[in-house]
Amino acid sequence: MKKTANYIEKSMNVIFTICGFLAVGFVILITGFLLVSGTPAIGKIGITDFLFGTEWASTAQPPSYGILPFILTSVYGTFGAIIIGVPLGLMCAIFVAKMANDKVSRVVRTSVDLLSGIPSVVYGLVGMIIIVPLVREVFNLPDGANLFSAIIVLTIMILPSVISVSETAIKTVPKEYEEASLALGATKTETVFKVIVPAAKSGIITSIVLGIGRSIGEAMAVMMVAGNVANMPGLFKSVRFLTTAVASEMSYSSGLQRQALFSIALVLFVFILIINLVLNLIVKRERQ
Amino acid sequence: MKKLMSILAVVALMATMVTGCGTKDEAPTSNPTEKVSGTVATDGSTSMEKVIGYLSEAYMEENSDVKITYNPTGSGSGIQAVQEGRCDIGLSSRNLKDEEAKELKGTVVAIDGIAIIVNPQNPIADLTIEQISSLYKGEITNWKEIGGYDAPVVLIGREAASGTRDGFESITDTEDACKYSQELTSTGDVVQTVASNPNAIGYASLASVKDTVKAIDVEGVTPTTETIQNGTYKVQRNFVFVTKKNKELTGAAKSFFDFATSAAADELVTEAGAVPVAR
Numbered sequence: 076m077k078k079t080a081n082y083i084e085k086s087m088n089v090i091f092t093i094c095g096f097l098a099v100g101f102v103i104l105i106t107g108f109l110l111v112s113g114t115p116a117i118g119k120i121g122i123t124d125f126l127f128g129t130e131w132a133s134t135a136q137p138p139s140y141g142i143l144p145f146i147l148t149s150v151y152g153t154f155g156a157i158i159i160g161v162p163l164g165l166m167c168a169i170f171v172a173k174m175a176n177d178k179v180s181r182v183v184r185t186s187v188d189l190l191s192g193i194p195s196v197v198y199g200l201v202g203m204i205i206i207v208p209l210v211r212e213v214f215n216l217p218d219g220a221n222l223f224s225a226i227i228v229l230t231i232m233i234l235p236s237v238i239s240v241s242e243t244a245i246k247t248v249p250k251e252y253e254e255a256s257l258a259l260g261a262t263k264t265e266t267v268f269k270v271i272v273p274a275a276k277s278g279i280i281t282s283i284v285l286g287i288g289r290s291i292g293e294a295m296a297v298m299m300v301a302g303n304v305a306n307m308p309g310l311f312k313s314v315r316f317l318t319t320a321v322a323s324e325m326s327y328s329s330g331l332q333r334q335a336l337f338s339i340a341l342v343l344f345v346f347i348l349i350i351n352l353v354l355n356l357i358v359k360r361e362r363q
Numbered sequence: 364m365k366k367l368m369s370i371l372a373v374v375a376l377m378a379t380m381v382t383g384c385g386t387k388d389e390a391p392t393s394n395p396t397e398k399v400s401g402t403v404a405t406d407g408s409t410s411m412e413k414v415i416g417y418l419s420e421a422y423m424e425e426n427s428d429v430k431i432t433y434n435p436t437g438s439g440s441g442i443q444a445v446q447e448g449r450c451d452i453g454l455s456s457r458n459l460k461d462e463e464a465k466e467l468k469g470t471v472v473a474i475d476g477i478a479i480i481v482n483p484q485n486p487i488a489d490l491t492i493e494q495i496s497s498l499y500k501g502e503i504t505n506w507k508e509i510g511g512y513d514a515p516v517v518l519i520g521r522e523a524a525s526g527t528r529d530g531f532e533s534i535t536d537t538e539d540a541c542k543y544s545q546e547l548t549s550t551g552d553v554v555q556t557v558a559s560n561p562n563a564i565g566y567a568s569l570a571s572v573k574d575t576v577k578a579i580d581v582e583g584v585t586p587t588t589e590t591i592q593n594g595t596y597k598v599q600r601n602f603v604f605v606t607k608k609n610k611e612l613t614g615a616a617k618s619f620f621d622f623a624t625s626a627a628a629d630e631l632v633t634e635a636g637a638v639p640v641a642r
Contacts, residue, residue, distance in 0.1 A: 134523045135539035208559050217515035217562055218544045303522065303546040313544050323522040323548050
């Protein structure tokens with residue numbers, strides 16, 4: 076009987092090991108695939124023409140493959156979503172963690188969880204039907220599908236991760252800090268902004284980085300509200316993100332155009348990689 | 364010992380599952396009197412979804428042993444899939460390019476009228492191809508220049524290399540010259556956007572035009588089945604079945620191909636909102 080148990084133990088060990096390395100395997104596979112399929116086009120187009128070219132016309136004769144409009148759009152869009160979303164999310168987190176009573180904070184927390192579970196296509200649909208016409212009316216524009224609408228949708232999409240991560244960070248701030256501050260005569264607002272927020276700084280920064288990751292990688296929702304024309308970005312111009320550039324043309328593409336789309340995916344992958352590295356650095360520093 | 368046995372049983376089961384996935388459908392014989400069976404894989408144009416849906420449903424009702432699959436990937440992908448032998452029949456909503464026609468054969472199964480759509484609030488009811496062309500090239504930027512309200516023109520189009528965009532741009536001679544304010548990835552999105560913006564103009568398959576938008580006359584011709592079939596309505600394109608030149612279809616695939624290109628399919632094509640080929 077003992078022998079059998081040993082067998083099971085050993086075979087399960089093997090199975091666990093395989094499963095453990097599965098994730099690593101996928102990362103290696105995807106990285107390898109993107110490098111192999113993404114580099115040829117960059118070589119053919121030329122890295123400066125590709126990264127800093129301002130015109131994308133993949134089906135024109137002759138085609139031009141400059142992705143600077145996409146890179147800038149993704150950066151601006153993400154930046155805009157962070158500028159609006161982080162203060163909103165942070166204040167919501169403070170409300171949930173410190174201000175609201177148990178009942179109210181439970182309702183808010185459930186809504187936030189629900190918000191994070193909504194598929195991105197639903198965000199896109201709502202954006203397309205409500206936000207786009209609204210932006211058109213409010214700003215008196217010919218068309219509401221532009222960078223601004225995309226920023227609004229992205230802001231709503233990053234809220235859940237910003238809120239839940241900052242809330243956790245705020246909750247881990249020792250109660251004594253708060254009590255000391257209040258005892259010294261500081262008001263509740265002063266305590267929140269001068270004691271709790273600085274003490275929870277690294278958690279809040281983590282939430283920002285997560286928000287950046289989420290918004291730079293989002294494709295479906297922004298595809299439905301941004302207009303998808305390869306313009307250099309402007310707040311009220313129809314724009315195309317790195318993600319949507321890949322998604323919108325992939326299904327029909329061929330030849331160099333398809334390879335260039337893989338190269339865009341590679342650029343996006345590098346962006347995400349950098350964001351993750353930054354996140355890891357923050358987490359490491361926090362541990363120290 | 365019991366546990367070991369059960370583990371062995373699970374492993375054996377998994378092994379059979381893996382090999383089970385690997386077996387392929389036997390190629391059916393092409394004897395016409397024999398009942399056909401097997402799988403017919405079609406792959407390609409998203410615009411052809413309705414047509415292929417109606418055709419395959421009707422065909423499978425008659426031939427219950429045949430399963431027709433449809434993979435909506437887009438014309439380019441469909442053509443590529445045939446080339447690489449990943450499907451039996453490729454679906455393309457544009458005619459084959461010269462380089463593609465070297466190896467592949469295209470058979471027109473239906474015609475798609477591309478309707479030019481505007482918001483119902485827009486008073487414009489008739490445009491010439493030239494006017495449409497200058498609208499999309501950005502030469503006309505206000506509706507009042509062609510008799511509409513004093514409002515900016517908002518050009519809605521499809522993503523680069525979409526079959527509909529390719530069809531529209533080649534017919535209106537606006538290739539790579541369109542000043543789109545939105546490039547959307549599906550016909551439904553175009554209809555939805557035009558319906559929600561009073562200044563928008565877009566293009567979509569006649570089959571997908573709903574009451575929420577207004578399909579305008581082109582050169583005085585209303586887009587209908589008759590005007591598309593007899594060619595008087597100019598903005599139209601072909602729905603094409605793509606097959607390999609050097610490899611004849613066999614069995615179920617051949618049977619389905621013959622069915623789809625026969626007169627019996629006309630009614631189904633009409634039901635699907637496209638226009639049958641004039642015979």
